[in-house]
Amino acid sequence: MRTATAQRKPHRASRDAAPTDTHAIVTHIARAIAAHKLPPGAKLGEEALGEIFGVSRTKIRQALFQLTSDKLVTLIPGRGAFVAQPTVREAREVFEARRMVETSVLTAFIERASTKDMATLKNHIAEQQRATDAGTAQTRNHLLGDFHTVIARLAGNDVMTAIVAELVARTSLITLLYQNTRGASESLTDHHTLMAAIEKRDVKLALQLMVAHLNDVENGLVLKEEAPVVADLKSALG
Ligand SMILES: [Zn+2]
Known part of the structure; x- marks a missing residue:
């Protein structure tokens, strides 16, 4: 499953709990982007996200890679991850x-x-x-x-x-x-x-x-x- 929204329903009961597995983190961030809480161009710092979700940077990195392949996030070498700005x-x-x-x-x-x-x-x-x-x-x-x-x-x-x-x-x-x-x-x-x-x-x-x-x-x-x-x-x- 590539994007969050499709699997929204099964997670509904626990949607306010801080997610800790990679898929749930992807879902959470994708939903925030879709809900316009995270605007295009917003920086997605690994450290800040790690603190928010209480997980390792490895897990955050995995989540960001997934979001990048979904085209919701852009990874800029040396600068980090940003919410995508579609042309x-x-x-x-x-x-x-x-x-x-x-x-x-x-x-x-x-x-x-x-x-x-x-x-x-x-x-x-x-x-x-x-x-x-x-x-x-x-x-x-x-x-x-x-x-x-x-x-x-x-x-x-x-x-x-x-x-x-x-x-x-x-x-x-x-x-x-x-x-x-x-x-x-x-x-x-x-x-x-x-x-x-x-x-x-x-x-x-x-x-x-x-x-x-x-x-x-x-x-x-x-x-x-x-x-x-x-x-x-x-x-x-x-
Ligand atoms: Zn419509």
Whole structure:
């Protein structure tokens, strides 16, 4: 299992306890990044993390390597580990990948879902609605992203679930970095509409709605390349 979110449920009971095994530390840090508690560019000092979790630096290093392969953390030789700062290109690629992966996952879910699976997904949307109504932004944002991972988990493919969980976590980082102009309530409305198509097992409509939803989230971002620091050496130095 590569990313934290996918395995959130089994750990829920103990989520406030300080985790000590590598996987749990990865989960904990990934969740803090996805919840925007650790902003892009934040330094992740091995010593400080070792103290927080009460474990050796070896374990912290293992956790940071895992987070690096999940693209949530960047390791800079000689400087240490930092929360990743995805580029515009990376952001676009993440959304392109999401459209490809999530349409496949959604097709699989609609084909395989039992009545119970449908109910689980509907309950998840009800949870999103409650968090939105209660105005708890962090829980709401987490649940809005988690919805996509839950579809993959219910479709019953662990590999796809891990991929979607990673893409969702990377999306959280991207929306933090490239100011999201689209309201969370719009995403929730999309999820409700999508759920109606899923319940009717209308694959064609559900896929259209999923692609439109991901397009709208992407288009809500202000994806602008920053001007190169030194565009022209001559004019900069001359
Ligand atoms: Zn969504």
